[in-house]
Amino acid sequence: MIICPGCGADMKFDPEKQKLVCQYCDKELDPKDYRAPKAAEASEQQGYYTATIYTCPQCGAEILSTEETVATFCSYCGTSVILEGRASEQERPNMVIPFRIGKKDAEASYRRLVKQALFAPNDLKADSVIEKFRGIYMPYWVYSLETDEEFKVRGVTEVRNGDYIEKSTYEIKSPVKASFEGISFDASSGFADNLSDAIAPFRPKDHAVDFDPAYLSGYYADAGDLSPDVYRDDAKEVAVDNIAAQIQNQFNYSKYSVNRSDLKKAIHYNDSSKSALFPVWFMSVRNKKGDRISYAVVNGETGKAAAEIPIDFKKYLLGALLIAVPVFVLLNLFLTATPFKMLLASTVLALLSYVIADRQLNKVYAREMFLDDKGKKAAGKVPVDKKWQEAAAQARIPEKSNKTLIMVLKRMTQVGLWIVMLAVFLMLAGVVASVLDIDVSDSLAVSTIGAYILTTVIVTRKVGNWFNKKAGIQKKEPAVKAKSSYKSKYLFKQLAAVGIAALMLVMRPTDDYYYYIAAGVAFLLIVWSFYDIIRQQNLLTTRKLPHLNARGGDENA
Amino acid sequence: MRKHRIFILILLAMLLFSVSALADTEAYTNGETGYTALIEDDADLLSDEEEREVLETMIGMTEYGDCGLKTISENPKSSAKAYAEDFFYQNFQNHTGVAFLIDMENRELYLAVSDGAVHNAITDAKALTVVDNVYTMASRGDYAGTAEKVFSQCTSLMRGERIAQPMKFICNALLALIIGLVICFEVANKAATPGETTDTELITAAAVTFAAGAAAANLVNKRRTYSPISSGSSGSGGSHHSSGGGGFHSSGGGGGFHSSGGGGFHGGGGGHKF
Numbered sequence A: 001m002i003i004c005p006g007c008g009a010d011m012k013f014d015p016e017k018q019k020l021v022c023q024y025c026d027k028e029l030d031p032k033d034y035r036a037p038k039a040a041e042a043s044e045q046q047g048y049y050t051a052t053i054y055t056c057p058q059c060g061a062e063i064l065s066t067e068e069t070v071a072t073f074c075s076y077c078g079t080s081v082i083l084e085g086r087a088s089e090q091e092r093p094n095m096v097i098p099f100r101i102g103k104k105d106a107e108a109s110y111r112r113l114v115k116q117a118l119f120a121p122n123d124l125k126a127d128s129v130i131e132k133f134r135g136i137y138m139p140y141w142v143y144s145l146e147t148d149e150e151f152k153v154r155g156v157t158e159v160r161n162g163d164y165i166e167k168s169t170y171e172i173k174s175p176v177k178a179s180f181e182g183i184s185f186d187a188s189s190g191f192a193d194n195l196s197d198a199i200a201p202f203r204p205k206d207h208a209v210d211f212d213p214a215y216l217s218g219y220y221a222d223a224g225d226l227s228p229d230v231y232r233d234d235a236k237e238v239a240v241d242n243i244a245a246q247i248q249n250q251f252n253y254s255k256y257s258v259n260r261s262d263l264k265k266a267i268h269y270n271d272s273s274k275s276a277l278f279p280v281w282f283m284s285v286r287n288k289k290g291d292r293i294s295y296a297v298v299n300g301e302t303g304k305a306a307a308e309i310p311i312d313f314k315k316y317l318l319g320a321l322l323i324a325v326p327v328f329v330l331l332n333l334f335l336t337a338t339p340f341k342m343l344l345a346s347t348v349l350a351l352l353s354y355v356i357a358d359r360q361l362n363k364v365y366a367r368e369m370f371l372d373d374k375g376k377k378a379a380g381k382v383p384v385d386k387k388w389q390e391a392a393a394q395a396r397i398p399e400k401s402n403k404t405l406i407m408v409l410k411r412m413t414q415v416g417l418w419i420v421m422l423a424v425f426l427m428l429a430g431v432v433a434s435v436l437d438i439d440v441s442d443s444l445a446v447s448t449i450g451a452y453i454l455t456t457v458i459v460t461r462k463v464g465n466w467f468n469k470k471a472g473i474q475k476k477e478p479a480v481k482a483k484s485s486y487k488s489k490y491l492f493k494q495l496a497a498v499g500i501a502a503l504m505l506v507m508r509p510t511d512d513y514y515y516y517i518a519a520g521v522a523f524l525l526i527v528w529s530f531y532d533i534i535r536q537q538n539l540l541t542t543r544k545l546p547h548l549n550a551r552g553g554d555e556n557a
Numbered sequence B: 001m002r003k004h005r006i007f008i009l010i011l012l013a014m015l016l017f018s019v020s021a022l023a024d025t026e027a028y029t030n031g032e033t034g035y036t037a038l039i040e041d042d043a044d045l046l047s048d049e050e051e052r053e054v055l056e057t058m059i060g061m062t063e064y065g066d067c068g069l070k071t072i073s074e075n076p077k078s079s080a081k082a083y084a085e086d087f088f089y090q091n092f093q094n095h096t097g098v099a100f101l102i103d104m105e106n107r108e109l110y111l112a113v114s115d116g117a118v119h120n121a122i123t124d125a126k127a128l129t130v131v132d133n134v135y136t137m138a139s140r141g142d143y144a145g146t147a148e149k150v151f152s153q154c155t156s157l158m159r160g161e162r163i164a165q166p167m168k169f170i171c172n173a174l175l176a177l178i179i180g181l182v183i184c185f186e187v188a189n190k191a192a193t194p195g196e197t198t199d200t201e202l203i204t205a206a207a208v209t210f211a212a213g214a215a216a217a218n219l220v221n222k223r224r225t226y227s228p229i230s231s232g233s234s235g236s237g238g239s240h241h242s243s244g245g246g247g248f249h250s251s252g253g254g255g256g257f258h259s260s261g262g263g264g265f266h267g268g269g270g271g272h273k274f
């Protein structure tokens, strides 16, 4: 707590003035000129400062404050409770970017974001929720990287020569001396990767100053629990991309794929990764049921906002109906429903829904297992649910393999399979046509091609997996592919819709009503599948409440 | 030769048969408009009584154009459509009106519609609907009812009235709802997920020094792609078939087409198996 030299009241750091301002007499003071009381000075010289740690009894999250205020709610789990505080000595970070965006501006930035989200629940727009934005200094690691080695990248030139375009690929070798200072990643496992990624970057080179506890006055800070090792590789990736681009640009080559793992070896760390506190406005909202939470954050330096915004199902349905009305009118004007067209439409839409749902289920799977969050993984956090714990244990990290012969064999076998299966299906179609005495018409051709593609994809994938096993290769990204047993609970609807349509096209009853009823059932299945998709989407934009047991074991012991 | 004699006998019998079939006709001419209604029941699907009843319903249509009903048990033409269009062209000189064919060989119904005002009222889509609404009657064997309903629907359409299409509305409504769901999901998805910061953005926040020494570039691979300059600025390489050339075939859009049978039928229509 900083006391006003004029009147003895509280002083807080003001983002607009970049000064400490007295809450009572408006006296201003530059944080650099502020002198801590004698007692604190001793510990300061040893690299520590005094702060109160508030621990949430619900989720175990810890936030720091230099003031003797009372924290009445937890930002990480949204619990309204008076947090227990205890005094502690905290390690001084190397630098801090003081808040430059005030609370009102942060709220405005967030309001603009939710305004665009048409289907956001009203809760997210309520003043009582928005005023819960809390200024938290988040711990970051600021990496500094350098290299002085020969880099090999590929570049492409395109030259026109008469009626021909000559495309030449070059391997460029270039000695590079480069340094990167200020690529930063957050050091708190409570601050989700996707959110910190969304409000990046912070610009320490422009706004960072030497740390002084005075900047914390009026704000909170997260203690941080991650070592600089966690995001080292990510920092390297950023540098590698930049070096490759610079080499390619320099010689007017257009971009070409770059072998990152090779290049990464050529980049070294200065051991002096610096610890920093960067300003983040942080807010959390629980869903109606109260079992999940979504976060909104605003970059306290630049004002960039990011939020996880669930979809209100009623609003979504209303929106869909509003769009459906003009679409219905247009359809009646320009499209005459025929049984074949309707079945075709249901098949196409079912496949579209399948693709959307499949992509989403993979994401949900990764999210619930914390596979998309390096910070949580590194902090030893594990999913709360048993089923996710088991799945996480099974997910393995991919390994590279150089068994090229097996890979070539695999490709050849897969191509061979496509051809053999094509022949088999053409024959089958012929047999079916002659047995059922139907002419080989469009619908039979369409269903044959569909069945061919479907089975061939499945068979070649199985064969590919077998070869991978032989070669000792894991799937490229085993972690983010959800298990099919998990997905099938959701994806059967789309598959059933396609199946119904295919069945009708093969059976070809005379009465149109069968086709229309089949198409209608398929359409209803697709509508149902979209209900699932929205529910999955809401899993992606909310999180399980952070849980005491989910915290890594002994980091604060 | 005996074989020849048998052949000639068969031919004669067929001729007689077809003459008797040809005789199975009913006709009516509208005194005011001069348009005619014609029934040729070659497949003998209708009794005389039924033919008269069907002709009654066709009279309404003669206010707007010629109106023909043809039933056949054998179709020498490539399709029901081709036959129906030829039938219309050969029997009606006004080139305005409709012809409905019941093709028992292909078990197909086809409603041919001439170009112009009639086609404006009975579009290809409507013609399809008209036939869709009756094919169940045809498969039950109620050919008179089928024909009557076709012509009464045509007359309604010419009068600007609507014809029923309940299943289509239901399907279109569901289809529209799904399209709405898809569009709304895309909108919601864009707004709901936090964006990602690119590596290029991240690097702008860092202090970078970069110095590259003399570089050596080795050619790894060279590919020539044919891309004539005249083909424009696309330069995408790949398969360049000079697609710009070739004559202009007026594809004619939805409406007027030329019947391949040389009959010169303009218009459209719709059909259905039964």
Ligand SMILES: [Zn+2]
Binding pocket: A004, A005, A006, A007, A008, A009, A022, A023, A024, A025, A026, A027
């Ligand atoms: Zn004061």
Ligand SMILES: [Zn+2]
Binding pocket: A056, A057, A058, A059, A060, A061, A074, A075, A076, A077, A078, A079
């Ligand atoms: Zn909490």
